[in-house]
Amino acid sequence: MILTVFRSRLNEGHRAEYDRHVQATAALAEQMPGFLGHKMFVADDGERVTLVEFDSMDHQRAWSLSPEHKAAAIAGRRGFYAEYRIQICRVERDARFQAKAGAEGGMVGATGAPAAGPAELAVTARP
Template sequence: MTQRLVPEVGQVVTVFRSRLRPDADGYADHADQMDALASAMPGYLEHKSFTAEDGERVTVVTFADRAAHDAWGSHPEHRVAQRAGVEAYYEEYSISVGSVERASAWVRGD
């Protein structure tokens, strides 16, 4: 069975929307490195990425709290990746960050 994240008040969720440049060489390897680094951060809960038919990519990242989220945002290796994104990988991107104010979950069979 797939592990399920149960949302909780106080978690911090980032929605990262982007479009890659056609010449984004090296992006996949850099993204894999950032996935591994983020997953090892204290307070990291999960992230999932999706690509739409029109090429837009969406990544949803969840941290346990604001401090954990901010530690990831300012991590030196993540900052290098952010600069590489602007310089070499992304045609465009947007970031939305929010704190969970209300949370619930339901699963058939529970």
């Protein structure tokens, strides 16, 4: 999996313009081959972090180099971004824990305390 980490801060007064572009860019990503997921978070200090997952570097690159994505990037630099940073990462290990709702069991959680119930743990590692 390829993870794009996009960290940004907006210029004052450009929220509406930003919202239009982010919706269009997210819709584009969702239509691209190999798209796995997209989430955005906003920290208390105003920094925004967007995570976009693709199944391969080729698919991530096709999205990032598409004319629509390039146009959104240019608009962002000219208007609504005060700053941004992009990191493209290859996921080397992917571990997931999910407790099963309503079940009792003897699993131990990350803190060493008993977990709420039986759980599933899946780990995927690249060779």
